[in-house]
Amino acid sequence: MDKPVIILGAKGIAHPALEIFNSNQVIVYGFLDEHEKLHGSEINVVPILGHPEDDGYLKLIGKKCEAFVAVDDNKYRQFLVQMLNEKRKVQPVNAIHERAYISTDASIGHGNFVNAQVTVGAGAKVGSHCIFHTGAIIDHTCELEDFVQIGAGSIINAGVTIKEGAFIGSGVTIVSGITIGKEARVGAGSVVIADVKDGETVFGNPAAPIKK
Template identity: 25%
Template sequence: MTENIQKKEKLIAIYGASGFGRELAWLIESCAKRGMNYNIICFIDDDEKKHGTHLNNIPVLSLKDAKKRYPQATVVGGIGNPKIREKLMNKAADQGFVFETIIHPDTESSQWLEISEGSVICAGNTLTTNITLGHHVQINLDCTIGHDVIMGDYTTLAPGVHISGWVHFGKRVYVGTGAVIINGTEEAPLTIGDDAVIGAGACVTKSVPPLETWGGVPAKPLKKR
């Protein structure tokens, strides 16, 4: 006789009671409606004024209170800014939290993906083949990612970004809404350096050095940070 074994519910805390944090809550609730065994138990936020309040019917707690009340919960980063998200995820790890990876079921992809913990892939994305995502990568709504793309830890894509094949991202890269990045080659991948920012609507046709902000069509350097 076959036994019906119910999957254990995953308790999830979203670190960051922000705009993207609320969108992430919606995403996780959408995943739960599609059969994933998720339960959002709280937002975590460092702003003391928010502690004890509710955001879209979800309680907001401090990091220490969240760990005390829900020691078995996993954390997902609810902040779009890569540097701030890195700081918060390090704080959560110091408190003993582990991290959940969220992939919306409307994502189209091959089996040839490597996705590290803490990453978030929102609804409507297409990832083709031989793609590597680092820790805590965020891919917002309706992006496309081509073959042999590598994204370093905390890389963040805003909605509607399109990336062709053989593009390699460093860490903490931010790509604005609607940006397009053309392909590199196997011998010479197009690279986007650590902490670079690509402006909304930009068309990137060549490699971007670390710490620079590029924008326009074709994209050119705007400033170095």
């Protein structure tokens, strides 16, 4: 990556995203965050410049800088991605740690956060704008749609399908062949042995729906 990166967001995954770009010898120009109290401060000597919707900074993206969206909240993440697509006609770049492993025949989209020790296996298909925390395993032939989040140390076994916007907590095990529905949530430490419906929240070993 020849151009420096502007990171949208300065909380949550923003700090580890900076470390990922540093690990790949990519310069981070600065952060943009919606909270004004952060403006003018720094993360590891990299400045928080202003607001993500400030055209003065956005105009740099696509010409002089690349962009990465470092926001955990999926709705705001989607808003910022759409803004970059429409205003700047760009897709956010991937942030892939140098100690992550992505199989040579796996496919991966744009704007993904892939932290250290993550494994993406052979034939896996990963969409765009996903978040994979430290040590997550995405085994061979899994299919993950856009805006999926996988917690640290979770094991997604072979042939699992995870639909758009689903959230998988830390330390989860999902057995082979399972489908996790759109915007479903799986609580930390759960063992999933049956399909999870769209919008459903499950927890436990074996994971069971939580009644609202």
